[in-house]
Amino acid sequence: MQTQNVSVWPFVAAMSAIVVASNILVQFPFPHFGLQDLLTWGAFTYPVAFLVTDLTNRRFGPTAARKVVLVGFAIAIVLSVWLATPRIAIASGSAFLVAQLLDVAVFDRLRRNAWWQAPLISTVIGSLVDTALFFSLAFAAQFAVLDTGFGLEDGSLGFPVPFLWTQVPLWLSLALGDLVVKIGIGVAMLGPYGALLSVLRPAPAVR
Structure with missing residues (x-):
């Protein structure tokens, strides 16, 4: 047990x-290719959290994965x-918290399927939930009571921007762009996940 606990700490770190970096980077729009109204820098770092959770879950099981999420x-x-x-x-x-714990539960249920199904499906579902919760709480006007002085770059809680031939609040367009990138990076994370399968084999207790 002691060896297992020591081994989990790199995943915790x-x-x-990842989460601290993403919390900071999500406040800065991605300025390239005209995507500043659709994307933030945080979208590129946060999906790696699902990789960490899934690798912990594969190696040590859902209980250890939940501990990594909570710590x-x-x-x-x-x-x-x-x-x-x-x-x-x-x-x-x-x-x-909600998205990562959901990821743990979905991954554990699918762990005996094809190697790619558990990490892919759990990451997609987790990303959907995470984006919906984060952007609604962080930017939607109805939750402004959480911090009435906070907004986007210009201090507003969002303003109409052209997108999909209509007008939507800026935070909604940012959320959609964020979700697309999260899922794209989640798919890309199947590469390192697959490469580590032979290194991070499930412990005997979770097989």
């Missing part, structure tokens, strides 16, 4: 670093309060 959440939320705004911290913490 990786999870904490990573606790460390990250404290740092996020200091590094980001209170509203971002609340939104990020809520979305992270």
Whole structure:
């Protein structure tokens, strides 16, 4: 048990670093290719959290994976309060906890299927839930009570921008762009996940 606990700590450290970085980067639109109204830098880093959770789940099982999620959440939320705004911290913490625990449950249910199914399906479902919770809590006007002084770049809680031939709040367009990138990177993470299958074999207790 002691060896297993020691082995889990690199996953905890990786999870904490990813979430803190994402909390900061989500406040900055991605300025290239005209995507500043659709995408933030945080979309490129956060999906790696699902890879960390899934690798922990594969190696040590769902109980250890939940511990990594909870410890990573606790460390990250404290740092996020200091590094980001209170509203971002609340939104990020809520979305992270729900999405990652859902990822653990879905992965565990599918772990005996084809090697790619558990990480892919759990990541897609987790990304959908995370995006919906985070962007609604962080940017939607109806949740402004969480931090009335926080908004997007210009201090607003969103403004109409052209997208899909209609007018939608900026946070909705950011959420859609964020989700597309998260799923795309989640699919890309199947590469390192597959490469590590022979290294991080399931422990005897979780086979």
